[in-house]
Amino acid sequence: MTDLKLCPLCNSKAAVLIEELSCECSYEACQLHEPMSIDEWQSRPIEDALQKKLDEYEFALNNIQLKLDTARNKLANAEKVFMQLPQITITSIEDGAVLYDGNIFKYALEDIRYE
Numbered sequence: 001m002t003d004l005k006l007c008p009l010c011n012s013k014a015a016v017l018i019e020e021l022s023c024e025c026s027y028e029a030c031q032l033h034e035p036m037s038i039d040e041w042q043s044r045p046i047e048d049a050l051q052k053k054l055d056e057y058e059f060a061l062n063n064i065q066l067k068l069d070t071a072r073n074k075l076a077n078a079e080k081v082f083m084q085l086p087q088i089t090i091t092s093i094e095d096g097a098v099l100y101d102g103n104i105f106k107y108a109l110e111d112i113r114y115e
């Protein structure tokens with residue numbers, strides 16, 4: 001026989017009665033100190049529904065955690081690639097011209113594209 005759950009009202013142990021066909025709360029002052037079937041005692045629809053919701057939330061949270069870990073790994077890899085890029089300095093020296101790597105590059109404003 002599976003372990004009987006604790007009383008949902010007072011958290012006392014269940015007392016098994018008459019050849020294990022029924023049980024009741026072992027605390028005499030409890031409202032559930034009345035014989036009932038084992039199935040009835042073990043039935044906890046509200047707790048079961050809440051546990052199901054909790055399981056769903058934990059599953060969703062685990063999925064979010066996995067996505068977060070994946071995003072962190074991608075960011076760490078992107079940072080490694082970025083750190084390996086040569087350091088460059090682009091300086092605007094006048095309208096339509098920049099200094100890059102010691103060379104002057106002239107450009108027309110219509111050549112600039114924003115993406």
Ligand SMILES: [Zn+2]
Nearest residue numbers: 007010025030
């Ligand atoms: Zn009780």
